[in-house]
Amino acid sequence: AMTPAELEGLGAQIILSNTYHLYLRPTSPLIERAGGIHRFMNWGMPVLTDSGGFQVFSLSKLRKISEDGVEFRSHIDGSRHFFSPEMVMKVESEIGADIIMAFDECPPYPAERAYVEKSMRMTTRWAKRCKDSQLRPDEQALFGIVQGGMHRDLRIESARGLVELDFPGYAIGGLSVGEPHELMMEVLSYTADELPDNKPRYLMGVGDERSLVEGVKLGIDMFDCVLPTRIARNGLAMTSVGDVVIKNSKYTEDFSPLDPNCDCYTCRNFSRAYLRHLYKCGEILSARLLSIHNLRYLLRLMENVRKMIENDEL
RNA sequence: GGAGGGGUUCCCGAGUGGCCAAAGGGGCCGGACUGUAAAUCCGUUGUCGACGACUUCGAAGGUUCGAAUCCUUCCCCCUCCA
Numbered sequence: 001a002m003t004p005a006e007l008e009g010l011g012a013q014i015i016l017s018n019t020y021h022l023y024l025r026p027t028s029p030l031i032e033r034a035g036g037i038h039r040f041m042n043w044g045m046p047v048l049t050d051s052g053g054f055q056v057f058s059l060s061k062l063r064k065i066s067e068d069g070v071e072f073r074s075h076i077d078g079s080r081h082f083f084s085p086e087m088v089m090k091v092e093s094e095i096g097a098d099i100i101m102a103f104d105e106c107p108p109y110p111a112e113r114a115y116v117e118k119s120m121r122m123t124t125r126w127a128k129r130c131k132d133s134q135l136r137p138d139e140q141a142l143f144g145i146v147q148g149g150m151h152r153d154l155r156i157e158s159a160r161g162l163v164e165l166d167f168p169g170y171a172i173g174g175l176s177v178g179e180p181h182e183l184m185m186e187v188l189s190y191t192a193d194e195l196p197d198n199k200p201r202y203l204m205g206v207g208d209e210r211s212l213v214e215g216v217k218l219g220i221d222m223f224d225c226v227l228p229t230r231i232a233r234n235g236l237a238m239t240s241v242g243d244v245v246i247k248n249s250k251y252t253e254d255f256s257p258l259d260p261n262c263d264c265y266t267c268r269n270f271s272r273a274y275l276r277h278l279y280k281c282g283e284i285l286s287a288r289l290l291s292i293h294n295l296r297y298l299l300r301l302m303e304n305v306r307k308m309i310e311n312d313e314l
Numbered sequence: 315g316g317a318g319g320g321g322u323u324c325c326c327g328a329g330u331g332g333c334c335a336a337a338g339g340g341g342c343c344g345g346a347c348u349g350u351a352a353a354u355c356c357g358u359u360g361u362c363g364a365c366g367a368c369u370u371c372g373a374a375g376g377u378u379c380g381a382a383u384c385c386u387u388c389c390c391c392c393u394c395c396a
Contacts, residue, residue, distance in 0.1 A: 001353080018350075054349045075351040101349075145349085176348050204349035211348080226350045233353045234346085249343070279353095280342095287353050 001233075001288045002295070004043045010264070010292065011299045013045055016224045019091050019101075020052030024074050024081075028094035036096030048224070049097040051088050053123075053145065053173070054205070057106035065105060067122060085129035089142075093135040101171060102130040104145040109177045116149035123147045124161040131165055143169040143202060146195075150179060150187055159194035169200040172220075176205045185214055192219040209238060209301060216305050217314065228298050232290035235279045238297050244272070246290065251276045264296035265289075 007015065017037055022028055034040040037047050056063050062073040069084030088103040104123040107116050127144040134142050144162035148154030162170060172191050175184050188203065195201050200221045206212065207225020215223065228238065235247035239259035244251075246258070254272040266275070266289040278286035308314040 016349075021350080048349095050349050055351085057349090059351070104349095106349080171349080173349065178348095202349090207348050223349095225348050226352085227348045230350065230352065230354085231347060234355090235353095236347080245345090247344090282353075284353070 001229075001284065001291055004041070006292065007043075007295070008045075010296045011303065012295065014048060014099075015043060015045075016048045016050060017041075017095065017097060018052070018055070019049050019088060019095065020055035020083075022049075022095055023052070023091050024076055028091045032094040032096065038096065046099065047097040048099040049092050049095050049101065050204075050224075051092065051101040051103040051145075052083055053101070053104040054106050056083070057108065057177075067125075069103075070105075085126040086133040089130055089133045089135060093140065097140065099141045099143060099169065100134075102127045102142060102144050102167075104147060104173055106174050106177065107147070107149055109150070109174075109179045111149055113149070113151060113154075116147070116151060117154055120147040120149070120154050120158045121161075124158060124165075127162055127167075128165055131167070141168040143167055143171050143200075145171045145173040145204070146191055147174045148191075149174060150183055152187075152190055155187060155191045156194050159191055163194070163196060167199070169202060169222075170195045171202040171204050173204045175203065176211075181211065184211070185218070188215060188220070189218050195219075207298065209298070212298070212301065213305060216309075228294035229291045232294045233287040235286070235290070237290055238294055240297075246272060246275050246286075247279050248276075258290075258293055259297065262293060262297060263300070264293050266293040266296075 019028075022031060022037075031037055031040050037049070038044060056065070056070050056072060059072065059075055062075065064071040069082055069087065071080065071082050073080055083103060085103045089100075092100040102123075103126050105119045105126075107119045123145065131142060131144075134140070144165060144167040146155065146158045146162060148156075148158040159170070172188065172195075175187060179187075184206075192201055197219065201219055202222035202224075203211075203215050203220045204223075205225060206215060206223050207227035212223055231238075235245060237244040237246055237258055240261040241259065244258060251272040254276075256272060257267045258270070258272055258275060259267050270289060275286065275289060278289065305314060
């Protein structure tokens with residue numbers, strides 16, 4: 001629900017697009033004919049495309065995984081499709097993002113160790129196949145994705161295997177899939193330690209305030225998450241005074257700003273009572289204003305985190 | 315004036331003798347949401363001293379072991395004809 005201009009205004013520097021979804025609709029060749037994803041959506045700054053590995057995981061009822069790749073069915077019309085590492089490299093090339101993700105398998109949590117081990121090793125082999133088949137390595141930075149579930153030795157093996165392949169950046173996948181927060185941080189800690197500190201480290205799928213800050217402390221440089229916009233659409237705002245469930249009746253006559261300490265357009269101009277009203281009425285503006293706030297809130301959080309790092313305060 | 319249809323829990327609307335505190339939808343209230351099948355999904359929604367009891371289906375009476383459902387009278391609404 002955000003325009004590129006709005007995102008720029010919020011201080012966003014990069015956005016994420018999804019290979020699986022764009023492959024199905026409008027299809028990657030069309031995006032290529034449109035002049036690439038940046039021109040297609042009119043976003044001049046960096047774009048990252050996820051590979052579709054997570055969709056294979058989240059759409060598990062429709063998939064069949066083998067060494068060669070994944071056969072899956074479209075969630076839109078049920079049609080059969082096949083993703084291999086080589087195929088995904090082609091699709092991501094057509095889409096034309098600046099950072100592209102290797103095709104991986106994201107095992108569920110909990111999962112059998114034997115399965116996670118097998119899956120992780122296949123993900124590493126797939127990473128090599130991605131690297132070998134990458135079409136435009138000079139224009140697109142290909143990141144490998146560490147897997148290995150919640151097992152220390154598997155995580156370390158995965159990280160080392162990928163580092164050996166020498167990617168321009170490394171992602172940590174397979175986290176934030178339902179495990180307890182403490183466990184995630186523990187796994188993150190020893191996984192991040194295995195990754196070179198002169199390359200970006202990217203924790204995939206994490207977007208709650210606490211994990212972001214703790215993640216940075218453990219050496220993570222990048223995150224992505226649907227959380228701020230999804231919960232915004234569902235009437236929940238992250239604020240400096242705690243979560244605000246804007247749809248709750250207690251805000252019916254609360255004429256104060258959503259977050260008294262926020263500099264975003266929403267907080268500078270509208271009351272909680274008005275935001276609640278918009279939400280209750282199902283107005284699209286509710287989703288937009290709350291999204292603006294949540295995005296600004298997290299973006300500003302990270303701005304502050306960067307300042308603290310520069311000042312040696314974190 | 316004549317003919318017909320109807321009044322159900324906050325709203326709309328099923329239900330035409332027991333399995334009905336009453337389907338379903340909406341609204342209301344609350345919850346969930348983390349590499350976006352999500353402007354989605356889940357739960358609650360008569361009262362209470364609450365694994366039971368009480369009050370409710372326009373009103374009042376009646377039939378029956380038992381009524382939102384059948385009968386009588388009354389009140390109100392809608393459609394068509396005049």
